[in-house]
Amino acid sequence: MNEKYIARSEKVAWRLLDGEMIIMSALDSTLFNLNTVATVIWQAADGRTPLSEIVRGLICEEFDVDPDVAYRDAEAFVNELASHRILMMSDKPVARSGDPDKP
Amino acid sequence: MSLMERLNHKALRLGVPLSVHLDVTYRCNERCEHCYLEHDDHGEMTTSEIRSLLGQLEQSGVFFLAVSGGEPLVRRDCFEILEVARSLGFNVKLKTNAILIKEREARKLWSLGVEQVQISVYSDRPEVHDAITKVPGSLLRTMAAIRFLKGQGLKVTVANVLMKSNFQDSAGVRALAAELGAQFTLDPTITPMLDGDRSPLRLRIAANEVRSLFRDSNLVGDVDAFCAPPPPVDDETRGGFPCSAGHTACYISPYGDVYPCVQFPLPCGNVRKESFLNIWKNSSQLREVRSIRGKDLPTCSSCAHLGTCTRCPGLAYMEGNMRGPSSADCEKSFLRTGIFTAGMLARGVVPSANAHDLVQIDQRQTLHPA
Numbered sequence: 327m328n329e330k331y332i333a334r335s336e337k338v339a340w341r342l343l344d345g346e347m348i349i350m351s352a353l354d355s356t357l358f359n360l361n362t363v364a365t366v367i368w369q370a371a372d373g374r375t376p377l378s379e380i381v382r383g384l385i386c387e388e389f390d391v392d393p394d395v396a397y398r399d400a401e402a403f404v405n406e407l408a409s410h411r412i413l414m415m416s417d418k419p420v421a422r423s424g425d426p427d428k429p
Numbered sequence: 430m431s432l433m434e435r436l437n438h439k440a441l442r443l444g445v446p447l448s449v450h451l452d453v454t455y456r457c458n459e460r461c462e463h464c465y466l467e468h469d470d471h472g473e474m475t476t477s478e479i480r481s482l483l484g485q486l487e488q489s490g491v492f493f494l495a496v497s498g499g500e501p502l503v504r505r506d507c508f509e510i511l512e513v514a515r516s517l518g519f520n521v522k523l524k525t526n527a528i529l530i531k532e533r534e535a536r537k538l539w540s541l542g543v544e545q546v547q548i549s550v551y552s553d554r555p556e557v558h559d560a561i562t563k564v565p566g567s568l569l570r571t572m573a574a575i576r577f578l579k580g581q582g583l584k585v586t587v588a589n590v591l592m593k594s595n596f597q598d599s600a601g602v603r604a605l606a607a608e609l610g611a612q613f614t615l616d617p618t619i620t621p622m623l624d625g626d627r628s629p630l631r632l633r634i635a636a637n638e639v640r641s642l643f644r645d646s647n648l649v650g651d652v653d654a655f656c657a658p659p660p661p662v663d664d665e666t667r668g669g670f671p672c673s674a675g676h677t678a679c680y681i682s683p684y685g686d687v688y689p690c691v692q693f694p695l696p697c698g699n700v701r702k703e704s705f706l707n708i709w710k711n712s713s714q715l716r717e718v719r720s721i722r723g724k725d726l727p728t729c730s731s732c733a734h735l736g737t738c739t740r741c742p743g744l745a746y747m748e749g750n751m752r753g754p755s756s757a758d759c760e761k762s763f764l765r766t767g768i769f770t771a772g773m774l775a776r777g778v779v780p781s782a783n784a785h786d787l788v789q790i791d792q793r794q795t796l797h798p799a
Binding site for chain 2: 336337338339340341343344348350352353355357358359
């Protein structure tokens with residue numbers, strides 16, 4: 327399995343509101359509301375941590391879920407966000423000009 | 430319910446100030462004839478104070494941040510402020526006249542991830558626009574800036590404030606916005622100055638012109654639905670509040686004063702003296718604003734328009750009573766539907782089928798207060 331690295335786009339705004347992440351893309355003004363699990367993935371998307379590690383270390387640790395199912399769901403989620411260009415996805419660590427997030 | 434509506438409901442339930450309008454300066458490089466501000470600097474917040482404030486706003490849950498002025502870009506540290514705001518995750522909307530924006534500035538705004546730039550355009554004719562801004566060449570510079578911004582891929586909204594002097598140019602501005610690839614918004618609301626001076630109201634468009642706007646399907650969509658008589662007022666409407674001011678939104682002046690809204694100059698505290706969150710949670714003024722429901726409005730609670738009126742509590746406050754009617758919004762409700770409002774009847778405005786007669790009566794009352 328190729329590793330996937332994910333990083334938050336620099337063209338989004340975000341705010342954690344009552345445990346759920348609100349995201350708005352500056353590219354097309356689309357608003358997203360992430361549930362608790364998706365919020366954990368979003369917060370961990372630093373471009374350096376492989377998705378598999380995020381799922382294993384954060385999702386499976388925090389939520390009682392089968393690792394294979396969790397990874398498949400996480401992969402579908404990041405693909406979806408990447409299609410909206412609010413996450414960048416790569417098979418190598420993603421270099422960013424800065425890390426503005428403070429999860 | 431849309432995601433945005435759900436977000437607003439959630440913020441309301443949690444008591445979160447979802448939106449803040451921050452004026453970073455009242456200084457300006459234009460001198461628009463309708464402006465509600467006095468442009469001298471009486472001690473703006475420093476860069477460091479604004480940095481601290483932005484951190485407090487982030488901690489308070491603010492998501493939408495409108496950075497405006499005056500002209501925000503006359504501050505040398507404006508881009509630094511925007512950079513800090515973006516690094517804290519705010520959705521940033523910049524409101525500007527844009528005459529200081531060249532290609533370099535447009536590129537910077539794009540790289541910072543500013544979501545939207547709102548730019549005032551008064552006319553597609555330089556002689557009209559420049560006469561309002563009192564800056565020769567300002568329309569050409571503003572249009573050049575819009576092209577730079579659109580060239581970078583930024584979302585630009587052309588805001589067309591309507592007055593007597595530019596009413597006839599509205600269609601031209603709309604066409605210009607379309608040509609430039611910008612969105613278009615139109616606002617016929619002219620407000621008194623923040624210090625209470627009501628002289629800008631003389632520039633308001635006439636009632637028959639407002640009425641024609643309300644019957645322009647390009648602006649309002651389904652005219653029949655938009656101008657339909659209001660539905661019966663129900664208990665939910667009577668128990669509701671008029672707008673987001675003080676509930677999920679507020680305004681902060683360049684001097685750190687907190688108000689419920691830029692159009693609602695009720696001082697609620699100053700961030701130089703206490704934390705923003707303390708003001709937001711504990712200000713007696715904000716608590717009072719939040720306590721007011723439709724049923725608490727002495728005149729408007731009995732009005733047929735209660736559920737559909739755009740009644741602005743700030744304009745009502747500037748007329749002397751935040752629980753009272755806003756005469757400008759009474760007029761709009763009447764001109765939209767042809768049905769008189771409780772506020773107009775209480776003021777003794779004689780029912781007349783002629784909207785122009787109405788506005789003459791009202792102008793005597795509102796433009797030249799005793």
